[in-house]
Amino acid sequence: MTKPLYRCPADSTTAPVDAAPWCCPRCRGPWDLDFDAGAVPLGSLGGRVGSLWRYEEALPLRGPVPVTLGEGRTPLVPLTDAVSAKLDFLMPTLSFKDRGAVMLAELARRLAPRRVVADSSGNAGTAVAAYCARAGLPCTVYVPAATSAKKTEQIRAHGAHVELVAGDREATAAAARTAADEPGTFYASHVFNPYFLHGTKTYVYELWEDLGGRLPEVIVVPVGNGTLLLGASLAIAELHSLGLITERPALYAVQAEAVSPLATAFHAGTDDLPAGTATAPTLAEGIAIPRPPRARQILAAVRDSGGTFLTVPEDRIRAAQLDLAARGLFVEPTGVACWAAMATEPLGTRRAVVPLCGAGAKTGLA
Structure with a gap:
């Protein structure tokens, strides 16, 4: 494996991982990672460790990993004929993070x-x-x-x-x-x-494994700073470039109506955030991010996938939390946003997966 290298997506500045500042020294923006993922052998995964480290060919850290708590490999369960949920609130600290x-x-x-x-x-x-x-x-x-x-x-x-x-x-x-x-x-x-994004991308590798080497037509993700969405986009690009999938799913990004700068920019057709998007309090505190640093990348990823942005009002967030609880799944308000959005979104014959990202025990009922 070639040694990974930090690269700034805005100005192409590079820096070695073991000596770099936390951000690009020229523009103070976030880093990307120059790293070539290898092909994960689907047929050989059965005997591997039961955590996200099973996808070792796709990860930029190799060798013994003593820090692990057995994270990953969360269940995928149906909610309707068209929508399934991935239960990432069952992680060791009760969230996909x-x-x-x-x-x-x-x-x-x-x-x-x-x-x-x-x-x-x-x-x-x-x-x-x-x-x-x-x-x-x-x-x-x-x-x-x-x-x-x-x-x-x-x-x-x-x-x-x-x-x-x-x-x-x-x-x-x-x-x-x-x-x-x-x-x-x-x-x-x-x-x-x-490196955080290369961890969240394992969400999609797990879907790919669980669905027998394919992905759903639609992957729905809540978006504040966009870490799950950008990780998903990374995984989709890697799987496609390595010939492990033939079709790329559409990414549906979900924001609370109260704090929806990315949705506003997307539907206005702009490549970056508007100057002064209004915000209001929201139950979905985990995605209440007025100015995400990776906004341009998030908008580009959704557009390139053929996806869209959806927004949900507070009453639908409350209703979605209660609805999931009635199905046996107690999820925090931020974590139910995608289910709230899909309740009225027509899918036709397509299949979608939503993440349930955080446990309701962290916040209680909305």
Whole structure:
């Protein structure tokens, strides 16, 4: 395997992974990763480890991985004849963010920083805290002061220090990035570090395996910072380029109506975010991101897939949470957004998969 290299998608600046700053030094934007995935042998997966590390040919970290908590391989269950749900809330820390957090913690373990910092609205911070605990790394997580007490309690339980930041998600990210500039600090950013995306892409590799070497016609994902969507796009591109799938699914991106800058830009036909998109409070706090740093990449990925953006109002989020609970699935409000969106979306003969990303125990009922 060629050694992975960071590359800035905006200006093509490159940097070695083991000596790079947390962002592009020229534009302060997020990194992509130059990495050539190998073909995963579908017929040989049966005897492999029961975690996302079973797709080792597709991952940029090789060799023994002591940080793992057995993340991945979550169930795929039908909700209707056309829509199935992937139960990523059954991860070790009860959210899909474990897929990327294990990659960041393992990378940090190999780089041996003095400390790890992260920022989050809750789930990513919890996941990073848990995997840093597993790796024996000191960790500080910056969260908005209004974050669910159940989430901050979980972060602290893993031994991480919690920094409560007055203000919104943007203010929290700014505080963490200031800390990340300090020497000896590894910024475990689920937005800026592309290793996180190479973890979330295993969501699609699992679908591909579970469906016998194919993918559904539509993959629906909630989008705030876009980490699951961009990971899904990565996996689809890799599987297609290696000849492991012949058709690419459409990506349907879901936002809360209250905070929907990407949906606004998509339907306006623009390549980037509008200058001043209005926002309002939303139950879907995990995707309430007014200005995601990877906005251009997210918009391009959805357009290239032939997909679209959908938005859901607060009453449909509440109703979707109760509906899933009545089906035996207790999911947090952010995690039900995709099911809320698909309730009225015509699919025809196509099949779709929605992720149930976080457990209801983290937040309670909306």
